[in-house]
Amino acid sequence: MLRLTDAASAPLDDLPEEALASYLELCLARDPDAPLCRLHRGADAVTLAPLDQSSLRGDVEACLAGAAPSEDGAVGADVLAVAPGFPVGTLSVPLPAARSAVPGPETPAQIGLIDAGIAFWNPNILNVEIRSVGHLAPAQAGGVERLASSEIDAAIARGTAPEGDRANRRMLAAAFPGSVHAPQAGRPPLVRPGQVAHGTAMLDAIARTAPPRSRLHALELPRAVLRDSTGIRMRAVLPLALAAMADMAARATQPNMPLRLVVLLSYGFPGGPQTGADPAFLRAVTAVLDALAARNILLELILPTGNHLQGQSVAHLPDPEGGARPPLTWRILPGDHSNNRLELFHAPGRPALTLTAPDGTEVTRAEGRSFALLRDDDRIVGLIYTRRASDSLERTEVILSGRGPDGAGPGAPFGAWRVALGGPGPARAYVRRDDSGFEDDRAAPFRRSWLEDPAYRPRDAMGLPGTDDSSHADSLVRRAGTISVLCTGRDPRLRSVGAHWSGGDGTHPAVYGGLEADSADAPVARLAVDGPGPFMGMPLRGDGSDRLFRLRGTSIAAALHAGERAAPQAPTSASA
Structure with a gap:
């Protein structure tokens, strides 16, 4: 018999994002040893630190009873969210040091790609220069596991040989054991040779429109993030990924040079509200962008509107x-x-x-x-x-x-x-x-x-x-409101991109691209053509070989726009 219990009337506004969803997992007791973590931003770093189950339970139950929770538990002024934990323990990414040169829209941009399964060695992707490759990692690795320049060069050289793709994947599995390239718990890697990988397709699309020899930094997301069915981990990790991308680019750039970054995150986040009120994780993203701007690093985030138009969501x-x-x-x-x-x-x-x-x-x-x-x-x-x-x-x-x-x-x-x-x-x-x-x-x-x-x-x-x-x-x-919630913010550094397809009489809206809830009050979404018809898609590289995969989606449209955006831009009053 279905029933409601443990009813409470106390306000819950002091609890961080996802605290109650995590509390439900504790109540279900399906995995007594399931780790939890809390996301917080300090003055010089963004950190995911382990959170004791009893601390979260105590803080939530204190709020439900109308009492003040503990400031050193799940609740605190610097705690942005809680999430399922990672087996790696603390994940801390330092914010780069302040730079002397101030970038502007006219500064040629370096490109960041946050994704998974990025075959950066593909010999057919020629228009970008791979400057750094990393993977979010435990604190003892400084927040990011990185390949040395010599390892990147060796992987690119191997990529021209028939067996180079497999050899490079084995190299990444060893270098980034928590990535999609490595087997986990007796299961094969999530991304395997001969299969299309989202990150490689995004890299190829960026290279189609980027200025020649654009510098590119690739950050692999952890496997644990991509296997999370709730999206909680992705929301919690995104601020760390942005800080990590800025740190990678800063390390590869002379400190007296201006640094403008165009970063592609080709994932959509269905949900609300879509009325300009920022959800907590959107505020966490803009807080990192503000911290980087204070260090004279201009980061623009390119976002797809999402492929949820037909999802009845x-x-x-x-x-x-x-x-x-x-x-x-x-x-x-x-x-x-x-x-x-x-x-x-x-x-x-x-x-x-x-x-x-x-x-x-x-x-x-x-x-x-x-x-x-x-x-x-x-x-x-x-x-x-x-x-x-x-x-x-x-x-x-x-x-x-x-x-x-x-x-x-x-x-x-x-x-x-x-x-x-x-x-x-x-x-x-x-x-x-x-x-x-x-x-x-x-x-x-x-x-x-x-x-x-x-x-x-x-x-x-x-x-x-x-x-x-x-x-x-x-x-x-309705279909209105299916746009990714990250695309509903008003910050000009968050650039949303939708998809159109081309036909004999012009271009037409994609049959999957998310739609704004209120078009009259929505941020401007840039549009890119991702295929010659409503279902055909665009031929793109998807692994380390010369094979082409026909793909479509607002993520491809966003990648094409990211490449274009790397060119110097004319200054405007909003720098948009």
Whole structure:
């Protein structure tokens, strides 16, 4: 029998990002030894440090009871987020020293690529000069494991031979044991010879448009980040990756030379809010950019709008105008080993929320409550919490647990859940990222969830996937709002890029590119053509060989724009 327990009404605003999602994992007790970490930025470094489970549990339960949490635990002025931990322990990246020369938009930029599976030795990628290659690593490695210049040169030389690709991957597996190139726990590497690797495709796309002999720095993300089905680790690691990229470029550049960096991060982050209110991890990103700017390092982050247009991941809930708001249907798949998360952004007031399980069982978290655990009989299978998102918005999140590692724990019931939100005013719902694309255990798959409405029309009048909501104005489920949440910020150093395809009569919106929630109030998204048709894509190198893979996506569009952006830019009032 489904029921809610452990209800609380205390404010939860002092808890850092993802503290409650991590607390749920502790309550589920699926992995008693699962490590946790906390992200904090000091004066001279960005650090992911281990966080004791009892400290997090104590801080969350203190907040739930209305008491002050410990300043040296999960909560503190410098703590930006908590996340599942890494087996490497503390991960600390120093911020580069201040530079004497001040860069401007007219300064030729060096290029940074943050990705995975980057075959930088591919002999067909000729337009960029590989200056440094690194991998996020434990603190004893100074935050980043790096290849020496001689190792980079040797790998590029080997890349011209037929067996060079395999030899270089073995070299990276030894140099970066936590990367996608290395086997882990008896499983093969996530990226293998002959298979397309996202990082290599991004490198090739950048090289197509970059100025000749542009300097490029490649940073491999840890395997543990890419296998995380929640996206929490990616959000926590991103500020460290930016600091690491700046440090790599600064080490490779004379200290009296101005340093402008154009960095590509080709990952999308579905979610909200998309009204200009910054989520915590977006604030963490801009805080690192500000710290670098204070050191005379200008870093621009190139971001794809995301490929979630057809994901049925957003719903626009109308103002009930004194009546009842229509319930939302949320589909959970069987056999899922990832937690499923639904965010609802609404007017303040902690409105009531009713969940109806697939078997018709109904539970309601009362108005004014901020927290409740969801149980199926005596098993914890999820939670509901509400906290402030901005001065004008609250965020209510529902998390339903998937099956645990090795099938431990049955998880929340699968099927069609109904979510009914009370309170006045319009609201938005967003399905949070719960599939990473890097899955190496077929016995424990990650299956995405989505929203349903009978009025939603997946195809337009021509039979193609729709690119807007004009054909289903009466549907709660919408395409507007599927843009990556990082692309909704107003900071001109965050440059969002969408995709178009080219046809005989011009260019047309891609059938996958994320769409702004409110086009009239959205940041400007640059557009790049990523293929000659809606489904054909662009031929790109994807491994260390001369083989071409036909690929499409807003990440490719962003990579093409990153190469263009490396050229000197005309100064503007906003430096945009």
